[in-house]
Structure formats: structure tokens, C-alpha cells
Amino acid sequence: MISIDRVSKFFGEFQALNQVSIEVMAGERVVVCGPSGSGKSTMIRCINQLETHESGRIIVDGVELDGSREALNAIRARVGMVFQQFNLFPHLTVLQNLTLGPVRARGLSEPAARELAMHYLDRVQIPEQADKYPRQLSGGQQQRVAIARALCMEPGIMLFDEPTSALDPEMINEVLEVMAGLAESGMTMICVTHEMGFARRVADKMVFMDHGEIVETGPPDRFFENPESKRCQDFLQKILHH
């Protein structure tokens, strides 16, 4: 479903991605980890074209991302994204946050969009917050609204960029629960996260990145019990024992 083939990306002189290759099947759940600055965000942001790559190929759902506007629009309609900082629209209510995309980009009628929004708010378990503004919600609730907002576009693929890193510890679980539920429903997901309990539970494939490269990939059992590279071992040591 997603095929990334020898992709490189530069920010000026700095190489953020170095010959990154990875295949993701439909329905597969991939968890990406690695030290800060290793290129995790850059990689997943290339998938929905928030960043453009300089070399290599990215094919999503049969569409090659060649920099054309058609490819861009085809892809972002099919790929949902959840950000570390939520990025909700502060001047809109929860319901308006959710219906904006469906009405303006998918051409749904207002009532149909509202029904859809309430359906997904139910799914992230905060239907009672529909008429509040983002700032009136806790961090965990805001992130669940952000997930619902992405789902309202009915994407085939969901990208998560450290969705719990900005949350207070007591709110992390409510967000991970929603993500686990989504994984169970068969959504294709790529999650950048350091929540290793979550990774063991839902991941089909683990990916470890360092210095813009994919250093190691594998199924979670092997990845956690028996990592091959020294860099990955050190990294797991650090985050599992603290």
C-alpha cells in the first residue's frame, strides 16, 4: 500500500533522510522509533507530502508522488495525520473542526458531515464535547478530537507523529486506547512513538531509525528480544529501562 524506495531528503546541506526504503502492506501496523532528530517525522511527512523528497520514489495506494498537484491531492485525501501538538483549529468548535474537511474537501452536506463527525466522536468517546472549543478540553481529549478529525476524511492510511509526546502521563493511555481500537479495525497505520508497550501490543512491524537511515526493521518479538544492530540495542536499553 505504501512503498518507499531509496528516498533521500535534504534540508539545505543537512541530509535528513538517507536512502530510506520501506514497504507497508494494507492493514499493516508499523511503529517507528529512534532518537530525536533521526528523521522519523521527516519520513512520515514525506508520505502525505508535507515534505517533498529529493530522490527515490514514494508510491502510495498506486499513486506515485512525483511532485504533481494531482498526485498531491489524491494522496492527502487518502492519508490522515495526527500531530504531536494536536494542531486543532482553536477558533472552531470540536464539531466544526471535524466537519470542515468533509464539507469543504469531500463535498458532504452539513447534516451528513455532522452525522459523520458525531459517529467518530463516539468512537473516540467524547461525543459530549462536540460544542466546546479545543482550549476547554484536556490534552488527551484534544488529541482524540484530532484523531476523529483525521478519521472524518475516511482515509485508508493513518500517520501518527508522536501523538502522546505532548501529553501528561495520565492522559497517554486514553489516546493509545483509541489508537489500538483503530488498529483492531484494520486501519493501515504508521506510528512514530516511544510507547513500547503499545508497540508490542499492536505493531506488525517495528522500524528503528538513526541519522536519517532505517537501521533495523522486523516483527516486534525479534525486534525487542533480539535486535541485531548495536545502535538499536543501545536505544532500546535507554527507553525500556527508565
Next chain:
Amino acid sequence: MKRLLAILLCPLFLTGCSADWGWYVVNPGTKQGLTNLKFLLGGLQYTVLLSFTAILISITIGLLIALPGLSSNGWLRGFNRLYVELIRAIPILVLILWVYYGMPQISGLSISVFWAGVIALALSDSAFEAEIFRAGIQSIDKGQYEAAHSISLSYGDTMRFVILPQAIKRILPALGNQLVYMLKMSSLVSVIGMQELTRKANELVVTEYRPLEIYTILVLEYLVLILLVSAAVRWLERRMNTDERH
């Protein structure tokens, strides 16, 4: 605000009793005074109409000029800079004279005093509005663009539904300042014969020879008008902020 006005007015009326002042000229108790006062206030509608029309147009132009200034395309940004620098360099009075007396010679169309004033004021102000919009839009977190991108919003929808509503809320005080500035600058349109507040005062001074009293009234007219407008802008700001909290 009432107290402020009272303090400002107090010394005027105290000195008004002395021999140097001749308030009779605008004393509403006398027939001539009342006529004069009405004459002066007759300019108010034009000042207001001129300023509000001009600011609506200048805000529109300002926004249209600000957007290319935010583009990643160097030519578009260059266009924005050129416009802003050029317009900012022309004194308003010169622009008024040029639009009223100069422009008809190129275009072949004669233009009314009112619209010449509106065009000159709007053009001159648009450069400032463009800078205000640019700063306001730039102050919006880039995560807002990314979220809009991720839900497939077009550039136009992103601006209309996500960025501008937030930016406008932030620049409202600056827009209010521009409106006050515009109300004051509209006095310059008197030079081409626009019958606004300042022109009316000038004409009355010529017939009545009481510049002190008449220009004092003129000062007060602008003062009251601008204090009212400022209060309205602050009220609007408060309302927009409470909107979000409830």
C-alpha cells in the same frame, strides 16, 4: 470616557466666558449659531462615509497584496515589496491631488471629489494594511497549515476558514488604529473640495472670522468621533474573545 471628555471640555468653557472667545458663533441658542453648528456638523456624514468606504477598500487591497508577499515564489514576493515601498513613499496629500487632477488626464474619465478621495485614501492605506495582514498571517502557527493540508483543504479554504479568522482576530487592534488614522487623514480631502468636517470649518471661518471657536469645535468633532470609534473597536475585540471562551 465621559469623565475624560468632561476634563477636556472644562477649561474650554471656563475660558469661554472671557472676552477673547466668541462662542456666540456656534451658540445653539441663537438662530445664526444653530445654523452655523448645523453647517459644521453637516460634514460629519462625509467624513464618516469617506473613511469607512476607503478603509473597506484598503483592507481588501491590503489582503490581496499581503498574500503574494507570503508566497514562496520570489517574483510574487518582489511584487509585494515593490507595491508596499512605492505606495508608502507617496504623501497622502500628493496622492489626493494626483488622483483628482492628474488621473483624469490619463484615463479620460472625470472623477467625483468623493471617489477621488476614497481612491487616494484607500491606496495610501493599503500598503499599511498589507503589512499588517502579512505580520498577522505570519504569526499563525505553521501546524495550522499542516492540519489544513492533512484534511485536504485547498489554499483558498485554508486561508478563508483556518488562517484568516485567527489572523484577523489578532490584527483587530492594528486595523482599529488604521481606521482612526483614516478618519484623521480624510481631513486632507478638503483640499479638493470635499464637503467633510474640515472643509466645512474652513468655509465657516471665511465667513465668520472666528477661527479659534470654529477650529476648536472641529477638534472636538474629531475627538468625539474617534473616541467613539475606538470604543467600538474595543467592544468588538472583547466580543470576539469571549466568543471563543464560551
